[in-house]
Amino acid sequence: MTLPSDIDPECIPLCNAINRVPGLSTIESCCGHAKDEFDIWFKATKLNSLYVVARCIDIRYTTVKGWVCEVVDRDHCDDPVRFWLHSSCISRGLVGVGKVLIYQEANTIAKDINAFMDNKKFVKMFGIK
Numbered sequence: 013m014t015l016p017s018d019i020d021p022e023c024i025p026l027c028n029a030i031n032r033v034p035g036l037s038t039i040e041s042c043c044g045h046a047k048d049e050f051d052i053w054f055k056a057t058k059l060n061s062l063y064v065v066a067r068c069i070d071i072r073y074t075t076v077k078g079w080v081c082e083v084v085d086r087d088h089c090d091d092p093v094r095f096w097l098h099s100s101c102i103s104r105g106l107v108g109v110g111k112v113l114i115y116q117e118a119n120t121i122a123k124d125i126n127a128f129m130d131n132k133k134f135v136k137m138f139g140i141k
Contacts, residue, residue, distance in 0.1 A: 013037055020045075023052065026118045029125035030054055030097075034141055035061035039094060043115065050099040050114045053084070060139050065097060068124040076117040 013031040015024060015038075022043035030036050035058025044050045056062050062081070069079040078100035086094060099114045128134050135141075 022050075022115045022118065025122035026052055026097075026125075029122035029129075030065065032129050033061045033064045033125065034058060036065070043118075044099070050118050052097040053094050054097070055093075056095055058141075062095070063138050064125055064128050064140060065095075068121050068128065069097070074120065074124055076120050079117065079121065 015027055015031075019027065019041060020043040023041035027038045027041055030038050030052060036054055036056055038052055038054045040051070040053040042048070042051045065081055067073055069076060069081060071077060079097065080100060081095055081097045084094045084096050099117060129140075
């Protein structure tokens with residue numbers, strides 16, 4: 013998937029990693045610009061592929077804290093459900109300092125997604141095709 017030319021550069025690694033997962037495709041993103049949360053919106057055509065993102069933000073398997081993936085109802089018949097992956101850095105009172113932290117966390121999640129996808133055993137075990 014080709015990313016838009018005006019994408020925030022901080023979002024590129026995480027968007028590319030999510031787009032690498034079969035059945036997931038990013039729609040929108042925003043790095044937060046040190047004022048808001050880091051946000052990625054994506055579609056899922058294969059629900060079991062959501063497991064990759066869920067595992068990579070689960071505190072049992074990663075060093076990042078406070079990232080959430082939510083289901084968003086859009087009230088549109090042609091595109092009714094999106095998923096919203098976002099940091100909660102701002103709510104942790106880390107504005108300014110958090111700018112660097114959330115970018116590092118986003119890169120860690122991207123690295124973890126890529127490592128999952130490179131692990132043929134995991135991909136097969138969890139039915140990610």
